[in-house]
Amino acid sequence: MxxxxxxxxxxxxxxxxxxxxxxxxxxxxxxxxxxxxxxxxxxxxxxxxxxxxxxxxxxxxxxxxxxxxxxxxxxxxxxxxxxxxxxxxxxxxxxxxxxxxxxxxxxxxxxxxxxxxxxxxxxxxxxxxxxxxxxxxxxxxxxxxxxxxxxxxxxxxxxxxxxxxxxxxxxxxxxxxxxxxxxxxxxxxxxxxxxxxxxxxxxGTMDIKIAHPKEALEYNKRFIDQITSAKVNQTQGTLGTPFIWGATNSWGGIRCRNFQYNQQLYCDEIEPEAIDEVCTQTVGPYHMASCFGCQVHCRAKYRIPSGPYKGVYDEGPEYTSQGAFCGEPDCRSIETLLVGNHLVNQFGLDNLETGSLIAWAMELYELGILTDKETEGLELRFGNDEALLEMVKRIAFRKGWLGDTLAEGGLIASERIGKNSFDYLIQVKGVSNLHSDERATPALALNVATASRGSDHLRSRPAIDLYHLPEPVLRKIYSTPVPYDGPLSSEHTEYVGKPWQVFWQENCYMAVDCLGICKYHTVFLGATLPNFEDWPKVIYYNTGLEFTPRELWDIAERCNMIERLFNLREGLKREDPYRGDMLNHRYFDEPTRRGAPDVVGRVIDREKFRKMIDEFYSYKGLDENGVPKPETLKRLGLENEPSHLL
Amino acid sequence: MEIRGKVLTVYPEKCTGCRLCELVCSVYHDGVSNAMRSRIRIVKWESEGVYVPMICQQCQDAPCMIVCPVKAISRDEELNRVMVNHDICIGCRSCVAICPFGAMGFNVIDRKNFKCDLCDGDPQCVRFCEVKAVDYVDAERISLDKKRAAAGKITAAQRQAIALELESR
Amino acid sequence: MAEEKEGLTTAEVLRKTRTYGQVRCHNPSCLGRLQPEPGADRVKCPVCGMEFRVTWIKSGFPRIRGPVWDVNVKIAEEAFQRKMKEEKKDGPQ
The missing domain is CATH 3.60.9.10 (Aldehyde ferredoxin oxidoreductase, N-terminal domain)
Structure with a gap:
């Protein structure tokens, strides 16, 4: 078993x-x-x-x-x-x-x-x-x-x-x-x-005994119905994650030219449907693939349609590749997107970090902080597709001064480049932000700032905050398995109620990560998907272990706290721009210029952001510096860590 | 004459390669998760993104049935399937060797051969396959559906040809 | 509190509001339901004025493909000018 x-x-x-x-x-x-x-x-x-x-x-x-x-x-x-x-x-x-x-x-x-x-x-x-x-x-x-x-x-x-x-x-x-x-x-x-x-x-060919096979089969069938009936999963299964990028860019939630704009304009060639057309032409009408046991099948298969890599097979591109090779460097060619995606897959590079750092370097080059001397003659301007792909190769093989420097990641690179380069680096805890722009969405900004592994959208992002769900629906989701009767708001531009949502999502995502389940099968992009109430049954039928929803919540909270303890031990400080729960100053100082009317002209309000962090810390049982209170560690059974039990 | 027996049919182009069929097959028959025990297997050419579900074809003139030295394999005409009687089977694996589809498996844990039994008329792989890469249909439907699909392509081509001709006039 | 629809799962509550033949406006403050004319390749949101290119998955199933750039860029620029003027008057939003 x-x-x-x-x-x-x-x-x-x-x-x-x-x-x-x-x-x-x-x-x-x-x-x-x-x-x-x-x-x-x-x-x-x-x-x-x-x-x-x-x-x-x-x-x-x-x-x-x-x-x-x-x-x-x-x-x-x-x-x-x-x-x-x-x-x-x-x-x-x-x-x-x-x-x-x-x-x-x-x-x-x-x-x-x-x-x-x-x-x-x-x-x-x-x-x-x-x-x-x-x-x-x-x-x-x-x-x-x-x-x-x-x-x-x-x-x-x-x-x-x-x-x-x-x-x-x-x-x-x-x-x-x-x-x-x-x-x-x-x-x-x-x-x-x-x-x-x-x-x-x-x-491996060793049996994993299922505790209650009949019930496990029937429950799985129910789960599948729940998962495939979510509209977001149906779209995901046709267009893959590019559909998220497309919709988000449409209203102005995508970083463009590093952090200068919150939307990439006239990028029809790299829209989800355009990518889908290439997949259809090069692979066929059924071109979506799945991971193990999944019905969402969000992974597209394609062959590069033109250029020097014509005919090469690869999979994706995910929305992170659109961010890396389209939005952030402001390139608009589908060939660049598909080739860039192929290169990072073959070299084993994080596409998100790669694209983000290159876009940062492009901004530095245009500002004159980086010059032809550092780029060794490479014209590292926004919209220069060749320079973008060349930099990917230089980073992977640490070629040249800049390739070697960017390969060190943003923090070390900004020290080496010097001047005020750090001011333009869009990162949290040394990790580059996703290609999304959170200036119009305080809940998402809070998530990015407080994510344990550094800037990240998969640790606690309340993505459904963008759906304007009716308050009763939000309350139904966010007040189980622990009661919550504080405020909740359907407004994505609001600050109230968001810290609780982020706290809830943090525990939800930790629970799926402990179970080994994909986030598309929980409350991430779809509000109707399984969560704490559903998991005890699936755990019981498959392993025989009994948990209450509340117990799973407590475990998730405990595990999140262990990550916090690790980060604190390694020097996390609340407002430290290098290793804190802190955003780049541009979130607070530079208003958004593009997108839907309500998204335009937005910055994150410093004071309100600080209050959100305070409230988020209080839910986690941390003091105002982000350090767990002794009673919190006791409640979570972590007062003797490291306990060396395993 | 009464038409008997549905058949399990595969549409490889629709397969997303998730292998849930392998999982449900092994849980349904053996109560365990183990792809090695599954009667249906997804064969993949990963570098080209090609996935093909492989199953027992329940052959009419089944080579496994013919080769079995103790006549442990027989046809069940009711469900249109080929079945192994393990009380008679001596475990010589002749059937495994001769099957042209590799559909007869040999389980090294229980030391027994195993094959698709169509889950007694409710194939679980079909029940769980959301993209319908495997389906369980009346035998006569398969060729009809293929005819219709092929005819559709021909008419589409004809329509295109007519449209082109009209345009070029 | 706020449990008017007692006994229904979140999925059931939301499924009741599912519509077909319509798309939602991409403006997150609007999310109005738009019903493109059959076969139309654009749709304008009557509420917020943003305009989108439409693609048809099949007859009766439209999907927004992306913005009509010229229209939406103009709306954004006007909104930005307006807000910057207001900000000068009232301080930051």
Whole structure:
């Protein structure tokens, strides 16, 4: 059964491997996935370690429900101290890796030390082997995966790999599986690279016993109906995430020219429908693909239709690629978008971070803070497609002064570039913001500022805040499983009620990350999707474990607090612009200029923003500095951390 | 004459590769999640994005039935399926070797062969496949549907040709 | 409080308001329901004036493809000028 999946400790320095069961008391406290990873990270690392040194610990996991009949349990979670911002490093990806890992007998891997030479891990039905990777070092993301399959003689092997960017210790290198499933944020690929670990290959044929198979099947069928009847998922299943970018850009919620504008104009060629047309022409009418066990099928398949890469197959592009290769640098060519997406997938780069940093460099170049000397003659202007794609390559291979500098991430790069370059860097805790512009949406701004892994939209974003849902509907969602009778507002420009929404979403997303479920199967983009009330049943039918919705909420709160403890230990300070719950000053000082009439002319109000943070802290049980109160730690059972139970 | 038996049919182009069918198949038959136990398998060419569901065709002249040395395999005409009687089966795997579709599996945990039994008339893979990449339909419908699809393409082409001709006049 | 629709799930509450043949205005402060003429390639929001290009998934199922740029850019520029004038009078919004 799911509960007998094990944890393996792998020391790459010594080659020692230790396999242990995961005690049920630990499950009841941290469930699995991201929550348990956060516990392990806090317990197995020391304050102030070098994220790219052997003392950093790389955690790889599936969730409690991975490979069971809960819906879409495809997610793999990867955690370590982040080389990008020095805070929690955490990335989450779909695909087929985590289910295979569970079938191979494992839920959690704790990888320590550093191998002397390039190696990869081979995990097969309860056994773990460290193998020589010198022959595959240097290969791209997909070449690596196919080479491992060939070497081990099994087409069914799933592997999590790094590309050249991870090998070159680019501080925002991805871990990847399949063609484009990416563990994208906070440079987990660089941590793998720093350990000389090229890949983790898994293959499993071990039974996972389902506690109540009949009920699990029937409940899953109900879940599927709920998931596929949500309109947002139907659109997602036709156009993929580009539909979000398209709709958001339409009203002015997209960063353009770094942070100068909140909308990209006349970009018809890269609209969701235009991308869809290319997919239809190059792959066929049925061109959407799914991750494991998912009915949303939001991943598009395409071939590059023109230019030097004509005919090359890839998947995506996701809306982060539209942000990276269209909105932020203000390029409008579909070929650039599809080629850029292909390059980051092959190099193993975080598209979001890459695009954001290049757009920042473009603004610096136009301002004269960067000159032809630093760019080595490259005309790094907004709208220069060739320069954009050239920079992607320079970053991945640390080519030239600027390529090498940007590969260090925004914080270090801004120090190297100097002058007032930091003022233009759109980041939180060293991690670049998504391509979205939150100046008209205080709830989303609060989410970005307080997300544990640095600026992020998948930690606590109340995305449904943009739907103007009637207050009773909001109340129904946000007052379970813990009562809430404070204000709630359907207005996306409002400040009241938003801290609670962000707090609720933070716990909701933590819970799905612990279970190993995709966020499209919970209250993220669709208000009607499963949440705390639904999960206890699905957990019980699949594993036999009993939880109340409230207990799941408490676990999520506890896990979020562990991440907070880690960040505080590494130096998080409330209003520190480098490592705080703080936004770039432009959010407060530069009004939006484009989009819908009500979106135009917006800034985040400093005072109201401060009050939102105060209120958010109070829900979390933090004091005004963002530090947990002793009674909060006691309530969550965290007063003795690190407790070294596992 | 009464028309008996529906057939399980596959539309590979519609498959999104999610493998939920494999999961529900193994849970329905064995109470466990394990793709290796599934009667239906999705074969993938990942580098081209091609996914093909592979299942037992319930052949009329089933090679597995013919090759079985102890006659453990027989046709169930009621549900139009080929069944293995495990009381008779000796586990020699001749059927596994001869199946042209690789649809006869051998389970290394239980040391038994296994194949699609159409879930006694309610195939779970079909029930859970939202995109209808697998379907369970009357045998006569399959060719009719294909005829209609092909005819549709021909008429579309004809209409285009007429339109072009009109334009060029 | 505010539980008029007691006993219904969120999905059921929202499903009741589902409409077909219409799209929602992309302006998040408006979200008015727009009903494009059958086969039309644009639709103008009668409430906020923003204009959108329409694509038809199939007959009876329209979808907004994107803004009619010239119209919406002009609306945004006017709104920006107006707000900056107001701000000078009243201080920040």
């Amino acid at each position: 799911a509960l007998n999946r094990k944890i393996a400790y792998i020391d790459l320095s010594t080659g020692k491997i230790e396999i242990k069961p995961i005690p049920i008391e630990i499950r009841r406290k941290f469930l699995g996935g991201r929550g348990l990873d956060a516990y392990l990270l806090y317990n197995h690392t020391k304050k102030g370690i070098d994220p790219l040194g052997p003392e950093n610990v790389l955690l790889v996991s599936g969730g409690l429900l991975t490979a069971t009949l809960a819906s879409a349990t495809a997610r793999t979670h990867v955690m370590a101290k982040s080389p990008l911002g020095g805070m929690i490093g955490s990335a989450n990806m779909g695909g087929f890796f985590a289910p295979e890992l569970a079938w191979a007998g494992f839920h959690h891997l704790v990888i320590k030390g550093k191998a002397e030479k390039p190696v990869y891990l081979w995990i097969h039905n309860g056994k773990i082997e460290i193998r020589d990777a010198r022959n595959i070092w240097g290969k791209t993301v997909t070449e690596t995966q196919w080479a491992i399959r060939e070497e081990l003689g099994d087409e069914e092997i799933k592997s999590m790999v790094i590309g050249p960017a991870g090998e070159n210790l680019v501080r925002f290198a991805n871990v990847m599986t399949g063609i484009k499933n990416s563990g994208g944020r906070t440079g987990m690929g660089a941590v793998m690279g720093s350990k000389n670990l090229k890949a983790i290959a898994v293959r």
